Amino acid sequence: MIKHYPNGVPFQENVTAQSGSSFHTAPAQENVIYGNRGMSLEQEINLSNKYYLENGIAVIHKKPIPIQIVDVNYPKRSAAVIREAYFKQASTTDYNGVYQGHYIDFEAKETRNHSSFPLNNFHDHQIKHMKACEKQQGICFTIVRFVTRQEIYLMPSHLLFLYWDNQSNGRKSIPYDQIKKESYLINYQINPRIPYLIGVDQLIQKLKMP
Amino acid sequence: MIKHYPNGVPFQENVTAQSGSSFHTAPAQENVIYGNRGMSLEQEINLSNKYYLENGIAVIHKKPIPIQIVDVNYPKRSAAVIREAYFKQASTTDYNGVYQGHYIDFEAKETRNHSSFPLNNFHDHQIKHMKACEKQQGICFTIVRFVTRQEIYLMPSHLLFLYWDNQSNGRKSIPYDQIKKESYLINYQINPRIPYLIGVDQLIQKLKMP
Numbered sequence: 001m002i003k004h005y006p007n008g009v010p011f012q013e014n015v016t017a018q019s020g021s022s023f024h025t026a027p028a029q030e031n032v033i034y035g036n037r038g039m040s041l042e043q044e045i046n047l048s049n050k051y052y053l054e055n056g057i058a059v060i061h062k063k064p065i066p067i068q069i070v071d072v073n074y075p076k077r078s079a080a081v082i083r084e085a086y087f088k089q090a091s092t093t094d095y096n097g098v099y100q101g102h103y104i105d106f107e108a109k110e111t112r113n114h115s116s117f118p119l120n121n122f123h124d125h126q127i128k129h130m131k132a133c134e135k136q137q138g139i140c141f142t143i144v145r146f147v148t149r150q151e152i153y154l155m156p157s158h159l160l161f162l163y164w165d166n167q168s169n170g171r172k173s174i175p176y177d178q179i180k181k182e183s184y185l186i187n188y189q190i191n192p193r194i195p196y197l198i199g200v201d202q203l204i205q206k207l208k209m210p
Numbered sequence: 211m212i213k214h215y216p217n218g219v220p221f222q223e224n225v226t227a228q229s230g231s232s233f234h235t236a237p238a239q240e241n242v243i244y245g246n247r248g249m250s251l252e253q254e255i256n257l258s259n260k261y262y263l264e265n266g267i268a269v270i271h272k273k274p275i276p277i278q279i280v281d282v283n284y285p286k287r288s289a290a291v292i293r294e295a296y297f298k299q300a301s302t303t304d305y306n307g308v309y310q311g312h313y314i315d316f317e318a319k320e321t322r323n324h325s326s327f328p329l330n331n332f333h334d335h336q337i338k339h340m341k342a343c344e345k346q347q348g349i350c351f352t353i354v355r356f357v358t359r360q361e362i363y364l365m366p367s368h369l370l371f372l373y374w375d376n377q378s379n380g381r382k383s384i385p386y387d388q389i390k391k392e393s394y395l396i397n398y399q400i401n402p403r404i405p406y407l408i409g410v411d412q413l414i415q416k417l418k419m420p
Contacts, residue, residue: 059342061302064276067292082277085292092271096306098313101347105308132269137311 041110041145041152041194045095048192052099058197060097060104066090092129093140099197102204103138105130110145116173117144117155119164127164130157139204143186143196144179153183154199156206251320251355251362251404255305258402262309268407270307270314276300302339303350309407312414313348315340320355326383327354327365329374337374340367349414353396353406354389363393364409366416 039047042062052058071084096105109121130140140157155174159182163174184199249257252272262268281294306315319331340350350367365384369392373384394409 053342056342056345059339059346059348064274065279066274067277067295069275079296082292082295082297085277085295086289087292098315098343098346098348101313103308103311103313129269132263132266133308135266136269136308138269138308 041108041143042094044193045108045143045196048194048196049095049097051192052197058097058099058104060095060099062095063090063092089123089125091125093126099139099200102200103133103136104200105133105138105140106142108143108145110147112147113173113176114146114148115176117146117176117179118173119167120172122160122164127161131161139200139207141200141203143194144183146176149176152186152188152194152196153179154186154196154203155179155183156203159183251318251353252304254403255318255353255406258404258406259305259307261402262407268307268309268314270305270309272305273300273302299333299335301335303336309349309410312410313343313346314410315343315348315350316352318353318355320357322357323383323386324356324358325386327356327386327389328383329377330382332370332374337371341371349410349417351410351413353404354393356386359386362396362398362404362406363389364396364406364413365389365393366413369393 046062049058049060049062052060066088067085068088069082069085071082073081073083075081093105093107095108096103098104107122107126109117111117111121133140134157142155142157142160143152144155145152159174159178163171184202186194186196186199189195256272259268259270259272262270276298277295278298279292279295281292283291283293285291303315303317305318306313308314317332317336319327321327321331343350344367352365352367352370353362354365355362369384369388373381394412396404396406396409399405
């Protein structure tokens, strides 16, 4: 029987013995970081972006949630309070910014599916937006986390477009094997936690090739 | 005495006589458009961005206002209502996007000042953000409207940085003459109303020069 820590990480009785003198090896480190400490993919990407920003590597931000404000109170001597507002559907993707002269634009999505990534994670206007950005030579992709596999991929948008545009064939998801083959696996690190710009570098190299 | 229409446009008694047979000449047209029909600079830029997007010229959006949500109601059978939220200070500029492979980042500001543009239109983090974007080869600028002059300039960020970084000298604004000399005048058009990408083209050309 596998026991678990309260944070969901499996308890390994022999982990101390195993790591012992090899405290800095990759597997031991990965075990710790894979626990995620309850962080969502979004939180981890935000932290990674903070690292990239503070180290002058890239300027990439999550966009605020679009909101329709209906009523605002302006109390004396304190901050304005929004008293009635509604969530609006975003017309673009969640993240964008600039990296070494490249415009960067992406979505971040998690799935508990094991063998495919469902296309209903996207809205039509997000696909339209990414297509428009690519036409302007922007670098567009999705960061996909397969929760049950503990794997993160940087999936180039051409793969997403291919399956999106052929949904009428009946296939409503992108097979895991296809993503694994055509995307860039992003391994967790200490800092930045999700070093996705490594995948961006590879994608840019590939796009440059004739 | 000058009379005004309810929308603030000055009434010109002789305008019909003047335009008469020259309905399509530039001056008459400009009179109409300069009235702005009560539109803010922001609304006009949003319309221009819509034109650029729909015509496949560029993908540039205004970012949503950042908000700290405290309380949300989820009524049955209707949309979630935000019942308590506060405005947060933006950590970036208002607009960004991609145009012909270039990352574009800017603020839009109006001033009723006649002879200078006050630096208190900006916050420190916006300047920081623009500097970080330029380091990544982004194209950064401010669209400045001098309301009393009915003139719009695309002001490159280097001019803003110059005056911002030297505020300790006591000068808290950028002189109009300096802006006129170092920026790109954007003339109103029918569509897009503010064709600021013409100024961006000129700025990119200039940045390319050694």
